[in-house]
Amino acid sequence: MTVAADPEGISAREILDFIDLRNKRILEVGCGTGRITFPLAEYTEFITAIDPISDDIKLAREKTPEDLEGKIDFIAVGIEDFEIAEKTPLFDLCIFTWSL
Amino acid sequence: MVHALTKVRPWLCSDGCILVIHDLIDPPRVEVHKKDHQLFAGQMLSDNSFENQLKADQAIDTVIQEGSYLLGQSRIFENYIRADSYDSMFIYVAESWESAYITDGTRQKVHELVDMLGKDSQVVLHLVSRMVKLEIP
Numbered sequence: 001m002t003v004a005a006d007p008e009g010i011s012a013r014e015i016l017d018f019i020d021l022r023n024k025r026i027l028e029v030g031c032g033t034g035r036i037t038f039p040l041a042e043y044t045e046f047i048t049a050i051d052p053i054s055d056d057i058k059l060a061r062e063k064t065p066e067d068l069e070g071k072i073d074f075i076a077v078g079i080e081d082f083e084i085a086e087k088t089p090l091f092d093l094c095i096f097t098w099s100l
Numbered sequence: 101m102v103h104a105l106t107k108v109r110p111w112l113c114s115d116g117c118i119l120v121i122h123d124l125i126d127p128p129r130v131e132v133h134k135k136d137h138q139l140f141a142g143q144m145l146s147d148n149s150f151e152n153q154l155k156a157d158q159a160i161d162t163v164i165q166e167g168s169y170l171l172g173q174s175r176i177f178e179n180y181i182r183a184d185s186y187d188s189m190f191i192y193v194a195e196s197w198e199s200a201y202i203t204d205g206t207r208q209k210v211h212e213l214v215d216m217l218g219k220d221s222q223v224v225l226h227l228v229s230r231m232v233k234l235e236i237p
């Protein structure tokens with residue numbers, strides 16, 4: 001059985017409906033395989049997407065559309081262990097999607 | 101959750117916000133947002149059972165009366181969020197819960213909430229799966 005999570009993209013539309021993502025830097029916590037990451041990346045400047053499940057991150061990297069490469073940084077790490085580098089620009093938005 | 105939210109706060113720019121999205125399938129779930137350093141919260145449910153309608157009403161009650169809200173049965177945010185600090189409150193419901201959100205009791209509670217927040221505040225009932233936004237008042 002194939003289970004499609006949010007196949008209609010409702011969550012992504014919800015976010016886009018509330019927040020202007022243009023020129024925004026986003027931290028997505030619990031990105032999984034990029035369900036939300038990809039649709040949002042089309043509209044925003046850059047997404048740092050983290051998830052502790054390395055297999056999901058690997059799949060997300062493989063699934064990354066060519067036109068979104070360079071706009072997403074998938075990192076296999078949980079929020080507990082994630083740290084940003086000293087000179088990293090601050091984020092405009094942090095999204096927890098099904099991850100709390 | 102508190103730990104995770106607390107951890108990311110220093111990484112946000114001054115007008116940054118936190119958006120939490122929960123599964124639409126497993127009720128009851130709560131959405132928590134932080135926007136412009138003001139917190140707002142909402143309740144998301146995915147079926148219209150009487151039990152869940154009660155939970156939703158209770159959650160709204162809790163927000164109104166105590167400045168806190170339920171996450172399942174845990175009031176883990178009660179020392180973290182005060183309703184009078186909200187600029188906005190977004191209450192999310194799934195499509196099948198639509199009948200509950202239009203009940204008089206819920207509507208009255210939302211109006212009470214608006215009154216409490218002040219006339220400049222914004223309360224939005226958002227039917228997630230229908231993308232219908234109802235702004236009150």
